[in-house]
Amino acid sequence: MKRVLGSWLMVGVLGGCAPQALISDVEPALVQSFEAPPPGSDPNSCWGKDVSPAxxxxxxxxxxxxxxxxxxxxxxxxxxxxxxxxxxxxxxERRELWFQTPCQDQLTPDIIATLQRALKARGLYSGALTGRMDAGTRAAIRRFQSKQGLDSSILSLWAARQLGLVAVARS
Structure with a gap:
């Protein structure tokens, strides 16, 4: 359990995903991994879930x-x-969308700084290259992904590949 804004937050772990680190001292952490992946998915991969209320x-x-x-x-x-x-x-209607994400152990400060640099180059991020997944970085992720129909501030594996953060396997 992690202490977040005076309350306790349980972070689920999926397969090879480590528990998420505290994102910010000001904002509650986003839960990116879940105890159970969507049905039929690789149990060793990490998933995000975007829920749009009705x-x-x-x-x-x-x-x-x-x-x-x-x-x-x-x-x-x-x-x-x-x-x-x-x-x-x-x-x-209410919408629930599961999407694959990079696992937390892959989101090192160097990778997050590279993510911030890639978003800054596209005019979506204006903050400093801190290597921390802060509110400004999450807002820039949302702006990048919303153009492709995913209105979420959780970095998807697709977006990480588009930004050059994750290698794409060749067939």
Whole structure:
């Protein structure tokens, strides 16, 4: 267990993944590894999980109860009668997305500094090259990955490969 902002956080471990180090003294740590990988996956790999909550909105509809009564000459005898209907509607379904990540033991300070340098070269990171996975680095990771449809600040294996941090096996 690690102490984070006055509360205790349990960090799950998966296969060869080491428990995640404290990311920042100011922000809670992100949990990147889980006790069980997604079904059918390599049990020795590390996984991240992005959960997007459902978006629910209050929808108000005006429903015609009784149409207007209009004479043949166009004279309105009675106005239409409407009722207001208010209900909750799911605008966007909850989404749970598992994705492969580099394991924590691979994210050394040198690799994180290289990650920061790669994100800075793309104009996504403006902080110092500290080698720490801080809030600015996570925000830059989110900006890089969101362009490809993954709105997460957890570094995916795909993004690590695109940024030149992880070798890609040749076939």
């Amino acid at each position: 978006v629910i909105e209050t929808v108000r509809e005006r429903i015609l109860v009784q149409p207007a009564e209009i004479l043949g000459d166009g004279t309105v005898v009675s106005e239409p009668i409407y009722r207001e209907d208010t209900r909750q509607a799911i605008v966007k």
